Amino acid sequence: MGGREKQLMEHTTTQVNADNTKSAVVRPPMVELRGICKVFGHVQALQGVSLSVYEGEVIGLVGDNGAGKSTLIKIISGAYQPDAGTILVDGAPVQFNNPRDAMEKGIATVYQNLALVDQRDVAANIFLGRELVRGLVLDQRRMLEESSQVLQQLRSDIPSVEVAVGLLSGGQRQAVAIARAIQQGAARLVIMDEPVAALGIEETRKVLRLISRLKAQGRAVIVISHNLEHVFSVADRIVVLRRGRLVGDRYKSETNAAEIVHLIVGAERL
Amino acid sequence: MNEEHESLEVRSRVEAALDDWEALESGDAAVCGLPERRGLLATILRMREISVLGAAVLLFVVLSLATPNLFPTPENLLLVARQISILAIIAIGMTFLFIAREIDLSAGSTYGFLVVCLAFLISKWSVSPWLAVLITVLVGLIIGFVNGTVVTRFGIPSFIVTLGMLSILRGFALLLSGAWPVLIRLPQEHSFLNLTAGRAWGTVPAQVLWMAGLMIIAGFVLSKTRFGAHVYATGGNEEAAILTGIPTKQVKVICFMVTSALCGIAASLLVGQMRSGHPTTGTGFELDIIAAVVIGGTPLFGGAGSVLGTLLGAAILGMITNGLVLLGASAHFEPVAKGCIIIGAIMVDTLIRQRRV
Numbered sequence: 001m002g003g004r005e006k007q008l009m010e011h012t013t014t015q016v017n018a019d020n021t022k023s024a025v026v027r028p029p030m031v032e033l034r035g036i037c038k039v040f041g042h043v044q045a046l047q048g049v050s051l052s053v054y055e056g057e058v059i060g061l062v063g064d065n066g067a068g069k070s071t072l073i074k075i076i077s078g079a080y081q082p083d084a085g086t087i088l089v090d091g092a093p094v095q096f097n098n099p100r101d102a103m104e105k106g107i108a109t110v111y112q113n114l115a116l117v118d119q120r121d122v123a124a125n126i127f128l129g130r131e132l133v134r135g136l137v138l139d140q141r142r143m144l145e146e147s148s149q150v151l152q153q154l155r156s157d158i159p160s161v162e163v164a165v166g167l168l169s170g171g172q173r174q175a176v177a178i179a180r181a182i183q184q185g186a187a188r189l190v191i192m193d194e195p196v197a198a199l200g201i202e203e204t205r206k207v208l209r210l211i212s213r214l215k216a217q218g219r220a221v222i223v224i225s226h227n228l229e230h231v232f233s234v235a236d237r238i239v240v241l242r243r244g245r246l247v248g249d250r251y252k253s254e255t256n257a258a259e260i261v262h263l264i265v266g267a268e269r270l
Numbered sequence: 271m272n273e274e275h276e277s278l279e280v281r282s283r284v285e286a287a288l289d290d291w292e293a294l295e296s297g298d299a300a301v302c303g304l305p306e307r308r309g310l311l312a313t314i315l316r317m318r319e320i321s322v323l324g325a326a327v328l329l330f331v332v333l334s335l336a337t338p339n340l341f342p343t344p345e346n347l348l349l350v351a352r353q354i355s356i357l358a359i360i361a362i363g364m365t366f367l368f369i370a371r372e373i374d375l376s377a378g379s380t381y382g383f384l385v386v387c388l389a390f391l392i393s394k395w396s397v398s399p400w401l402a403v404l405i406t407v408l409v410g411l412i413i414g415f416v417n418g419t420v421v422t423r424f425g426i427p428s429f430i431v432t433l434g435m436l437s438i439l440r441g442f443a444l445l446l447s448g449a450w451p452v453l454i455r456l457p458q459e460h461s462f463l464n465l466t467a468g469r470a471w472g473t474v475p476a477q478v479l480w481m482a483g484l485m486i487i488a489g490f491v492l493s494k495t496r497f498g499a500h501v502y503a504t505g506g507n508e509e510a511a512i513l514t515g516i517p518t519k520q521v522k523v524i525c526f527m528v529t530s531a532l533c534g535i536a537a538s539l540l541v542g543q544m545r546s547g548h549p550t551t552g553t554g555f556e557l558d559i560i561a562a563v564v565i566g567g568t569p570l571f572g573g574a575g576s577v578l579g580t581l582l583g584a585a586i587l588g589m590i591t592n593g594l595v596l597l598g599a600s601a602h603f604e605p606v607a608k609g610c611i612i613i614g615a616i617m618v619d620t621l622i623r624q625r626r627v
Contacts, residue, residue, distance in 0.1 A: 100515050115510035117503050119573035128503055129514030131496045140493055184514070 028091030030055045031076065031107065031189055031221055036085035038071050038244075045071040047244045048085070051078035053189060058211060058221045060235030062228065064264055067241040069224050073191050074220070075108035108181035110195065114173055118166030122158060124146040125165050126180045150179040153217070154210055171203030178210060182219075182241035189220040196230060208234050228257050242266050322567050322582045329586055333593040340596045348475060354588035355477035356381075356536045357555075358581055361528025361562040362488045363581045368563050369492070370525045371505035371572025372421065372428040376435035378555030380413050380530050382548075383439040384537035389452035389547025399462035400427025407534035413439070414530030428526075436556070443549040450538030452547040466542025477539050482594055484532070489577040501525065559607065564589055565615040586611060 029052035038046040046068045055061060063069050074080040078088070078096030086093050089105045095101045099109065116125050123140075124131075126147045132139040147161040156175040158168065165176055174195055181187050192211070196204040211234050214221050225231050231238060232252060240248035240263040248255075248263040334342040341347075360377055360572055367374050374380075384406050391402035413437050417435055423426045468476050492498040503511040504518040541547055566583030568575025590607050 020347065099513060111513065113509075115507065115513045116574060117506035117510055119506045120502060124499060124502075129500075129516045130501050133496055136495055138496060138499060178516075 004095075018060065028088070029053055030090060030233075032088040032091075033072075033076070034046060034086045034088070036072070036075060036082045036087070038068075038075060038080060039083050044244050046082070047074070049241070049244075049246045050085075051239060051249070052133060053220050053248065054265065055188060055220050056215060056218045057236045058223065058234055059216050060231035060238045061222055061224045061241070062226070062238060062260060062264060063241035066243075067243055067264075068244045070193065072241065073109065073222065073224060075192055076102070077107060079109075092178040102146065103184060103187075104216065107190070108187035109191045110174070110177045110181050110193065112193040112197065116173060116176060118163045119164060121164055122151075122176055124159040125176055126150065126161075126183050128180065130184050132211060142188065146183065154179060154213055156210075157206075169203060170199045171206045172208050174181070174203075175210060176213070182214075182242050187219060189222065191222045192216055193224050194226070195212075195225070196225065204230070228260060231260075232257060240264055274368060278554055319567055319576060319579045319582060320578050322565065322586075322615070325565075325615065325618070326582045326586050326589070327478070329589050329593070333589060333596070336593070337596045344473075346592070348473065348478065349440075349482075350477040350585075350588045350592045351478045353592070354584045355475075355481035356539055357541075357587065358481050358584040359484055359532050359536045360529070360555075361465055361559045361566075361580045361584055362484060362577055363525070363532040364563045365491070365566070365568055365575055365577055366488075366501060366525040366528050367428075368568045368570065369505045369523050369572060369575045370501050371508070372522055372525060373432065373560070374414075374417060374526060374529050375429065375556050376413075376417065376439060377432075377529060377533060378552040378557075378558050379436045379551075380410065381531040381536055383413075383443040383446075383550035384410055384534050384548065385540055385547040385551045386443045386447045386452060386542045386549050388446075388534075388537055389454050389548075390446055391406050391543075393452055393454045393458070399456065399460065403462070403534075403538045406537060407531050408594060410530040410532075410534030410537075411527050412530075413624075414523035415523060417530070418433035418526030420520050421526070422519035424569040442554070443551075447547065447549040449549055451549075454541065454545050454547075456545070463542050463545075466539050477543070480535065480539060485577055485581055492577055497501075497521070497524070502573055507573070558568060558587065558608075561612050562570070565616075583615075586615075 021046045031053040032135075033049060033051045034044050037044070040096045049068070049072060051059075051072075051248055061069050061072070071080060071141070073208060075082050075096075078101050081097065087096065088094065089107075094101075094105060096105075102109075117128065120128075132143050132146075141256065144161050150200045151158055151161065156179070158172050158175060165173060168176065178190065178192075181190050185191045195211075196207050199207060208230060211221055215236075223231070223235065236252060238248070238250050238252060238255060238260055239246065240250075240260060242264065243266075247266070250259070280346070291344055301418060324590040330342075360381060364374060364377060390401055391405060392399055395403070413435070417428070417432055420426060420431045464476075466476055466480075470476065470479055492501065500511070500516045500518075500521050503514075503516055504521045508518050518575040527567075537547075540551065562583040563575070563580050564570070565586055566575070566579030566581070568579055590611060591604055594604055594607060
């Protein structure tokens with residue numbers, strides 16, 4: 001599908017949302033960053049980064065090693081606090097002191113190492129730290145049911161929610177981590193750090209498909225990846241960081257791999 | 271209006287295409303079925319404890335065949351159950367710690383110190399026995415709190431912290447008692463003696479009932495409560511547990527406190543039975559406790575294990591001790607047999623797991 005259709009789609013989403021809020025004003029971005037700065041000792045990790053994230057769009061976040069990608073997503077997910085700048089959710093300024101705060105605002109993060117407990121089964125991992133109880137007793141039945149529902153939503157091919165996570169393939173583990181992010185945070189924005197870095201071709205395809213599913217459900221997704229081919233196949237917008245600055249914010253239809261590479265490495269002209 | 275309508279149509283077409291594409295791609299039809307209701311037998315066969323249970327049954331059969339008139343009698347079996355009860359009670363706490371990927375080497379010393387403590391309170395300070403038991407368990411909780419806090423706040427491995435505590439508490443046991451046994455005098459029919467060393471219905475020793483009750487409670491907490499789930503998560507992947515908001519330090523401190531409090535209960539049972547407290551009680555006992563946990567299938571690297579397995583592990587150790595006596599073997603042979611069982615148990619467990627994965 002062409003870039004025009006994509007933009008039309010986004011346009012529609014904005015309008016539908018505006019109708020929902022029963023106001024003539026266009027709905028503010030789900031998450032907006034304004035002038036975010038972060039310093040580690042003598043290193044300026046981020047210098048005045050501003051970014052808007054809308055629901056139902058996939059943003060590919062690219063940049064060389066040390067460009068500030070990880071720092072930026074850690075700030076959005078509440079793991080780090082910015083030294084300057086503001087984070088707004090639905091137009092209102094917020095402060096995240098920890099990942100829990102961000103999760104409560106609908107921002108969930110799938111970490112690169114996935115943070116799964118290998119010995120425990122799929123359901124236990126999806127409800128990790130947020131186990132359902134009836135009185136004093138774990139509500140095992142409901143956790144199993146809801147886990148398989150979320151995984152079905154993602155069309156994952158995990159055979160059973162009672163399998164230990166350590167026995168699953170890389171792509172299936174990724175699906176469990178994403179399912180947890182959705183289940184626990186009712187996530188409107190899912191942040192994924194290098195989701196396909198350690199996966200084979202088939203598994204990669206499945207994860208990219210998962211990202212499309214999240215988008216189709218109306219969620220926003222930020223994906224960090226080094227692989228431009230993957231970024232172009234899944235993202236609507238590509239955001240480039242270089243040495244802590246946001247140097248490019250392009251719709252996929254307006255750009256190409258060559259331009260993005262130039263932005264990443266900082267060459268003067270095309 | 272027209273444009274909006276058009277774009278909506280585009281949108282639904284895009285979604286339909288996406289769905290078609292997915293349906294086409296996932297020939298594996300993406301079924302993530304609900305758990306089937308498994309049969310009882312299948313459930314039993316899937317349990318980790320199955321190999322341990324097999325070993326326990328095998329040992330039971332062999333000893334029964336070797337000494338048919340001595341081993342399988344109700345009196346002897348109750349004796350074995352009583353002999354393992356103190357070991358099993360403390361091993362419950364060690365199971366919690368192992369699952370949370372920690373260890374308490376001071377358990378034997380804690381037990382010995384609390385035995386002296388309790389006997390001292392009753393005999394020298396004339397504290398009423400039940401109040402003395404309460405104080406002893408509280409002292410146990412404090413010891414566990416100190417162990418757990420030093421481990422979690424300062425990030426020192428529990429192996430080192432509890433090794434230090436092992437030495438400290440043995441020293442205190444000797445200082446408090448002057449290295450002499452502390453004798454207590456209580457009327458024969460006192461409820462403390464009755465409930466720690468008596469027999470229910472004239473047959474079942476009180477210690478066995480305490481063991482059974484504590485095992486059931488601990489098994490429930492570990493497998494059916496949120497705290498239990500957090501213990502497994504803490505030991506399985508601490509980083510993941512922290513990221514999902516589980517207070518792993520608190521979980522670990524509680525596990526240390528459970529272990530030391532159980533040492534206090536075990537100490538009360540021993541004092542009731544012996545009517546005295548010996549300062550060398552429990553020397554080297556931590557190794558038997560760890561052996562019971564490890565034989566019971568709880569791995570050293572956390573995240574898995576069960577109280578039922580630990581009970582079976584303690585039962586295997588108890589049957590070996592008892593069986594060797596019945597067979598007339600030299601008492602010095604007992605540690606040799608125990609050592610072989612420990613190594614054998616781990617080998618079997620490792621082999622089974624390698625095949626399963």
